[in-house]
Amino acid sequence: MKKSFLGLRELAGIFLDTFISKNIVLVQAIGLCPIVAIGINLKYGVALTVCTAAVLLPTSLCMSLWGSRIPSWLRPPVYTVAASLLLILAALVVDQWVSHELYASLYLFLPLMAVNTIFTYRAGGFSVSNRPAAALVDALGSALGFGLAICVVSGLREMAAFGTLWGKPLGFRLLLPEAVEPFAGFILLGFMAAFLKWVKSFADRKTAGKEDPV
Amino acid sequence: MPMGQYSWIGGKRMKLKKAEAPHLRQTERVAYMSLDLLIALVPLCIFSSIYYGLRPVLLVLTGLVTAVVCELLGSLVMRRRPTVADGNAAVIGGLVGAMMSPITPYWVPAVAAAFAILVVKMPFGGTGRHVFHPAAAALALCAVCFPTRVFTYPDPGLNVPIPLGDTAGVITALSPAEQLNSGAQISYHWITLLQGNFAGPIGATAIAVQLACMLYLFARHTASPLIVLPYLLTCAAGAALFPRTSGGVGNSVLMELCSGMLLFSGIYLLTDTVTAPRYWLGRVVYGILAGVLVMTMRHFGRSDQFPCTAFFAVLLVNALAPVIDRWCWRLVYTLRRRLQERMERRAVQ
Amino acid sequence: MPVHTNRGIRLPQNKEPAASRDVARLSRVERVTLPLSYGTEEIRPVCGLYETVMRGSPLTKPESQDELPLASSVTGVFSGTRVISHPLYGELDCAVIDVLAVEGDEEGKPANLDKLGPDKLLKIARDAGIIDELDGIPLHTKLSQWREEGCDFLVADGTQPEPYASSAWAVLNLSAERVQDGLKLAASCVGASGYHTAVFLSPERRRPLAQRLGEHRLFQVPNRYPVTQYARRYRTPLGKKRADALPMSARVCRIGVQACLALYRAAAYGKPHCGAVVTVAGDAVATPQNLYVPFGTPVQNLLDHCGLSQEPAYLILGDMMTGRAAESAELPVLPGMTCILALKVRPVTLTPTVCIGCGRCAKVCHAGLLPSEIVRRLENMHYERLAGLHPEDCDGCGACSYVCPSGREVALRVTEAAHAHGTIFLDWGEEDET
Numbered sequence: 002m003k004k005s006f007l008g009l010r011e012l013a014g015i016f017l018d019t020f021i022s023k024n025i026v027l028v029q030a031i032g033l034c035p036i037v038a039i040g041i042n043l044k045y046g047v048a049l050t051v052c053t054a055a056v057l058l059p060t061s062l063c064m065s066l067w068g069s070r071i072p073s074w075l076r077p078p079v080y081t082v083a084a085s086l087l088l089i090l091a092a093l094v095v096d097q098w099v100s101h102e103l104y105a106s107l108y109l110f111l112p113l114m115a116v117n118t119i120f121t122y123r124a125g126g127f128s129v130s131n132r133p134a135a136a137l138v139d140a141l142g143s144a145l146g147f148g149l150a151i152c153v154v155s156g157l158r159e160m161a162a163f164g165t166l167w168g169k170p171l172g173f174r175l176l177l178p179e180a181v182e183p184f185a186g187f188i189l190l191g192f193m194a195a196f197l198k199w200v201k202s203f204a205d206r207k208t209a210g211k212e213d214p215v
Numbered sequence: 216m217p218m219g220q221y222s223w224i225g226g227k228r229m230k231l232k233k234a235e236a237p238h239l240r241q242t243e244r245v246a247y248m249s250l251d252l253l254i255a256l257v258p259l260c261i262f263s264s265i266y267y268g269l270r271p272v273l274l275v276l277t278g279l280v281t282a283v284v285c286e287l288l289g290s291l292v293m294r295r296r297p298t299v300a301d302g303n304a305a306v307i308g309g310l311v312g313a314m315m316s317p318i319t320p321y322w323v324p325a326v327a328a329a330f331a332i333l334v335v336k337m338p339f340g341g342t343g344r345h346v347f348h349p350a351a352a353a354l355a356l357c358a359v360c361f362p363t364r365v366f367t368y369p370d371p372g373l374n375v376p377i378p379l380g381d382t383a384g385v386i387t388a389l390s391p392a393e394q395l396n397s398g399a400q401i402s403y404h405w406i407t408l409l410q411g412n413f414a415g416p417i418g419a420t421a422i423a424v425q426l427a428c429m430l431y432l433f434a435r436h437t438a439s440p441l442i443v444l445p446y447l448l449t450c451a452a453g454a455a456l457f458p459r460t461s462g463g464v465g466n467s468v469l470m471e472l473c474s475g476m477l478l479f480s481g482i483y484l485l486t487d488t489v490t491a492p493r494y495w496l497g498r499v500v501y502g503i504l505a506g507v508l509v510m511t512m513r514h515f516g517r518s519d520q521f522p523c524t525a526f527f528a529v530l531l532v533n534a535l536a537p538v539i540d541r542w543c544w545r546l547v548y549t550l551r552r553r554l555q556e557r558m559e560r561r562a563v564q
Numbered sequence: 565m566p567v568h569t570n571r572g573i574r575l576p577q578n579k580e581p582a583a584s585r586d587v588a589r590l591s592r593v594e595r596v597t598l599p600l601s602y603g604t605e606e607i608r609p610v611c612g613l614y615e616t617v618m619r620g621s622p623l624t625k626p627e628s629q630d631e632l633p634l635a636s637s638v639t640g641v642f643s644g645t646r647v648i649s650h651p652l653y654g655e656l657d658c659a660v661i662d663v664l665a666v667e668g669d670e671e672g673k674p675a676n677l678d679k680l681g682p683d684k685l686l687k688i689a690r691d692a693g694i695i696d697e698l699d700g701i702p703l704h705t706k707l708s709q710w711r712e713e714g715c716d717f718l719v720a721d722g723t724q725p726e727p728y729a730s731s732a733w734a735v736l737n738l739s740a741e742r743v744q745d746g747l748k749l750a751a752s753c754v755g756a757s758g759y760h761t762a763v764f765l766s767p768e769r770r771r772p773l774a775q776r777l778g779e780h781r782l783f784q785v786p787n788r789y790p791v792t793q794y795a796r797r798y799r800t801p802l803g804k805k806r807a808d809a810l811p812m813s814a815r816v817c818r819i820g821v822q823a824c825l826a827l828y829r830a831a832a833y834g835k836p837h838c839g840a841v842v843t844v845a846g847d848a849v850a851t852p853q854n855l856y857v858p859f860g861t862p863v864q865n866l867l868d869h870c871g872l873s874q875e876p877a878y879l880i881l882g883d884m885m886t887g888r889a890a891e892s893a894e895l896p897v898l899p900g901m902t903c904i905l906a907l908k909v910r911p912v913t914l915t916p917t918v919c920i921g922c923g924r925c926a927k928v929c930h931a932g933l934l935p936s937e938i939v940r941r942l943e944n945m946h947y948e949r950l951a952g953l954h955p956e957d958c959d960g961c962g963a964c965s966y967v968c969p970s971g972r973e974v975a976l977r978v979t980e981a982a983h984a985h986g987t988i989f990l991d992w993g994e995e996d997e998t
Contacts, residue, residue: 179360188334195338231879231891235976237962238905239575239727239884240912243969245920301917343918343970439923493923493936544926544934548954551932558813562716 012138019142022201025119026150027194032119036151037186039110043167046155048095048103050148052114056087057140060120061128065136068129076129077121084120088112119143154189161185249302251437252483255428256309259418262411267317267369268376271417275312278324282308285329289337303342303489307331310350310483313418314476314526315357316368318382323364327353347533348490351480351526358521366393366522368414388414392475396518400461401470408473416523419479429482438486441498442505446481447472449506457514477509480525490533492540496547500539505532571930572788573963575727575885582845582852583730587738589856590869593663596638596860597648597896599656600624602700609659611642616664620836622693623659632702635693637838637858639665650895651881651888652700658860658896666858674832677749682711685753685831692830694837697820700900703750703827710754710817717810718756719794719818720747723764723785726883728845729903732821733765734854735841740776743821746828750819758810761821762794789885790961792930794818822902842866842897846905848876857897863904864893876906884911885962914971925964925974931957935964939977947984955981 025031040046060083064076071079092111096104104111114120123143128136160166161180164173179185256275263271286304290297299305308328315324331349339345357365369377370388377385391413394401403413411421419425432438451468458467472478485491485505492501508528516524532539600623601607607624611617617640622633640661648658680688689704696703698721720743722732736743744761751759762783763770774782785791795816796809810816826837838858845852850871857866863879880887881895883903897904925935938953955978964974 177360182359184356184359191338230877231893232877232889233891234878234880234889234910235973236882236887236889236960237885237965237975238878238880238887238889238907238910239966240914240971241573241967241969242912243967244914244971245917245922245969248920248922248969298917301920303920341918343920436924488920488922491921491923493921493926494934495927498923540934541937544937545952548932559815562714562813562815 012134015135016138016142019123019139020146020149021197024146024150024197025123025143026147027190027197029122030194031122032117032147033187033190035110035114035117036154036190037183039107040151040155040186041158041162041181043152043156043159044103045107046148046151048099048107049110049114049151050144052088052091052095052111053117053119053147054141054144055091056084056114057120057123057144058137059087060084061123061136061140062133064128065131065133080120084114085112088114119147150190150193153193154186157189158185245301245303248435248437248488249306251432251435252306253302253309255432255483256306256313256418258424258428259313259421262421262424263317263417266371266374266411267417268379270377270379270382271317273379274315274317274319274321274324274417275309277321278310278312278315278328279305279308281325281328282311282332285332286337289333289341293337293341295341298342301342304332304336307336307349307353310418311353313483314350314354314365314416314479316365317377317417318367318369318385318387319364320382323357323361327357330356343489345489347530348484348487348526351484351529351533354476354523354526355530358523358526362520366390368416370414371412371420390414390475390522391470391473393522395459395470395474395513396522398459402460402462402466403470403473405469408469415474416476416479418483419476422473422478425478425482432482432486438482439491439498441495442486442491442502443481445499445502446485446506447478449503450477450481450510453506453510457510459514471510471513475513475523476525480509480529481505484526484529485532490536492536492543494540494544494547496543497536497540500543501532501536504535504539505529508532571928571932571963572790572792572961573928573966574787575725575789575966578727578845579730579733582728582843582854583733585851585853587734587841587854587856588869590666590858590861590865592869593638593666593858593861593865595643595862596640596661596663596858597646597658597862598623598634598637598661598860599653599658599898600634600645601657602653607657609642609645613642613644615642616640617642617661619665619838620693632690632693632695632704635836635838636661637860638663648895650898651890652900653898661860671829671833671835675834677745677831680749680752680831682753682755685749685827686711688830689827692826692834692836694823694826694830695899696823697840697900697902698818698823700898703819703823706817706819707750707753710756714815715754715756715817716758716814717795717816718747718751718754718759719783719816720744720759720761720821720824721791721794721818722821723762723791723794724883724902725764725785725787725789725791726885726903728852728905729843729883731841731843731854731902733763733769734843735821735825736761736763736773739825740773742828743824744777744781746824746826746831747819749827749831750824754817756817760795762791762818764791789963790930790959820902837899840897840899840902842901843903844870844906845903846876846880846907848872848874848906848908859898860896862894862896863890866897866904867893867906872906874908876908878905878907878910880905880907885966886960916972917970919970919972922969924967924969928963928967930961930963931959933957933978935974935978938981939972939974942977942981942984950981950984953981955979958982 023029035049060080064080088111123140127139156166158180161177164171164176260272260275282304283299286299287297311328311331312324331353335347335349335352336345367387368390369385373386391401407413409423413420433440450472454468454471455464460467460470492498505528508531509525512524512528600609609623610625617636619639620635622635624634626633638661640663642659643662644660646658646660648656650656686704686708689707694703696706722736724732747759760781760783761777762785764785770784783795786793797812822840829835839856841854841856843854844866850873853870855866879890879893881890881901881904882888919936921936929935934953938955941950958978960975960979962975968974
């Protein structure tokens with residue numbers, strides 16, 4: 002159902018929905034693989050976030066504009082191909098202009114982003130049935146939500162494992178080299194999801210108390 | 216809310232209370248089951264302290280106390296009534312301690328027990344709700360994070376108590392599990408194995424004591440033989456079919472069953488009621504699956520890095536337990552239904 | 565129809581001293597309260613206010629042939645109606661009768677029982693208003709159903725495996741031969757090829773009974789609660805074939821011993837089914853004993869007769885495992901009750917804790933269910949997934965609650981699930997609309 006007009010408030014609602022209250026990673030458990038596997042360094046985290054945003058925004062826009070004209074069985078291959086093309090571009094940019102080392106360490110996970118469930122879910126699902134503005138806002142929220150999770154996880158893991166943040170030493174003594182192992186990523190994500198749920202329940206109780214003073 | 220109304224009986228006015236059937240309950244309690252497990256840990260500690268002095272006991276106590284304290288903390292944070300009284304936390308801590316090496320530093324069981332309670336048990340909802348066995352998960356953490364501290368065992372043949380403090384100078388020995396993994400041809404006399412006179416974890420060496428504890432737990436209905444026996448039989452079958460050491464089938468079976476934490480995991484970790492299936496067939500399948508996983512990991516696992524793999528197998532089957540339970544129940548239920556239908560048809564004819 | 569397995573528990577037995585005492589008659593009954601109907605429909609009594617009703621005369625006129633005419637259990641004056649809330653039957657419209665006489669049993673010459681055909685027997689059972697004490701279902705309903713569906717073997721159930729009840733034993737001790745004659749009549753009515761009386765007794769009690777009834781007419785059930793094996797069966801390929809054993813496919817039906825006795829007395833003497841033998845026991849009762857009481861007698865008359873040694877906190881209609889706690893002692897004794905307990909304390913009470921999944925409930929469930937899983941889904945509100953676990957097979961024996969080391973009300977929850985699955989969602993939907 003396409004709505005004829007979307008107000009700013011509705012757009013903000015969509016954004017907050019995908020960014021926090023239905024966070025794509027922490028609530029819907031989508032796109033865990035790169036976080037757990039490669040989110041060990043804040044630099045990687047930011048790079049992956051930027052790449053995700055760079056790919057997800059155009060794909061969602063295109064799918065929103067023309068997605069409904071493509072038969073539903075053809076959509077997955079179409080947006081996967083589109084996402085791969087964009088990713089090749091992004092990878093080239095990272096490799097040539099940003100840092101070759103970064104590209105080298107991310108090299109497996111950048112191409113894998115093309116088949117990441119985030120794209121399947123957001124570009125293939127939400128965008129097709131919504132207006133371009135909503136789709137763009139939703140893609141931004143998804144990318145930033147993903148970015149929030151991966152940046153927090155990778156920052157914490159970098160601090161714990163190497164005692165650095167963004168490559169700068171913090172001067173810790175106590176180091177936990179095991180934080181780079183995937184299980185640490187899973188545990189961190191689990192606790193973050195629990196924390197988010199706790200905050201939400203807190204907020205829910207407050208709003209419920211306001212609406213219904215018993 | 217009124218608890219009941221007044222009634223006149225024999226000229227006297229009295230109040231009657233509400234209650235739900237059945238009005239008779241057996242006296243067995245959850246706490247007694249935990250107590251059974253703790254009792255079954257005591258002989259293991261005693262035997263270990265005969266070889267290594269007081270240090271193993273202190274390690275087990277460290278794990279136990281940490282676990283109880285963490286449970287209290289967790290209950291406080293979650294604003295629940297403390298569930299220490301059911302003894303589950305104490306058992307988890309004790310099991311974590313009993314799986315350490317006698318020369319492990321004291322902070323390792325403390326960290327492991329804290330991990331078990333604060334990460335594996337409490338976030339899932341506390342006693343009765345955790346999906347994975349916390350002690351097995353804690354050991355998995357130790358195996359990944361500090362393998363050398365957990366899997367380096369002192370030589371029991373020296374009969375010298377290990378110093379309570381620094382253990383730098385203690386002479387270590389290779390455990391049978393490591394020797395098997397390295398492809399060495401080993402053979403221990405069965406009496407040595409029963410006595411536990413070989414290098415290994417605190418609780419997992421004295422085979423005779425473990426078997427006695429197993430029988431105690433069976434007799435008390437705390438551990439289910441339907442899990443342990445299929446597990447051990449599967450492991451024995453695996454060892455007999457694919458031996459890793461020379462000396463015949465008997466030697467292979469004996470060495471595989473007695474090395475590492477295979478027996479200990481079977482008796483103490485697999486039978487944990489929260490993570491195991493409830494239905495009898497589910498339990499049998501669960502035991503067999505655990506045995507297959509342990510033997511597969513021993514043959515194909517990264518044995519250079521992880522000499523003990525039994526707790527990984529426990530964690531893996533834990534994840535499958537609810538599914539196994541439901542499927543097995545449905546299978547038996549459907550079969551029994553079919554049988555009865557056939558009977559009724561025959562009766563009609 | 566649930567599939568029963570030979571599981572269950574062993575219960576402690578507290579039948580003494582009630583079982584060794586003689587069956588007493590209630591000395592003083594002033595007023596009885598009798599239900600006019602066990603259904604929900606409103607039924608008018610046939611007699612007028614302050615009219616004298618005779619013992620055995622019907623109080624209501626049933627509309628269909630299947631329904632039972634509910635008869636007066638005493639001779640007395642009909643003095644109005646009232647509604648009571650009974651823990652076993654729910655809300656009941658009742659007639660109150662002031663007792664003039666509880667007649668004794670002067671019995672004449674027995675009628676000839678040989679020529680009674682099945683239809684005649686069904687009519688006798690219906691006219692006498694016999695209600696089976698096992699389940700509170702009218703005997704003629706049960707018999708006519710079995711006659712249609714077929715019944716291979718009929719059992720007079722005198723087991724009472726629960727701790728206190730000994731009324732079936734008391735009835736058998738008094739008149740085992742008559743019970744057997746009644747059972748024989750019922751067996752001929754349903755066309756069963758054999759019959760026997762199932763008991764759960766100590767050897768010294770069983771032996772004289774076996775001599776009276778014949779060895780092959782008395783069957784001792786295994787020491788298991790709940791009883792599932794009412795007759796010896798053989799499994800064709802495995803077990804040794806015994807002369808008295810039934811094949812696995814045989815359909816075994818059972819009726820209570822008091823219903824058997826009532827059938828005999830109705831057939832031989834034309835007596836209506838007016839009362840029952842009830843065990844009164846419990847730690848608050850001074851002299852636990854079996855009492856013969858007319859239906860409708862208030863429970864407090866029974867307690868007064870037996871005396872109270874201390875103030876009871878619980879009054880339980882039924883036995884320890886399946887009895888319901890009543891909050892008033894004015895409730896009448898109705899067909900289906902064979903035991904009344906007055907307890908100062910419940911033997912073991914404890915605060916329920918979380919399920920630790922020990923699996924003991926699944927081990928003892930004779931219906932082969934997974935009670936812990938049913939309770940988990942009920943508590944997690946996965947109502948739509950309850951049906952797959954077949955909670956409707958539960959007959960509420962309470963063995964799962966008995967063994968639960970966490971002290972949870974497993975049986976209660978499973979019963980809830982049996983009534984709830986599929987309907988809770990609908991209820992919610994209706995609530996939302998209003």
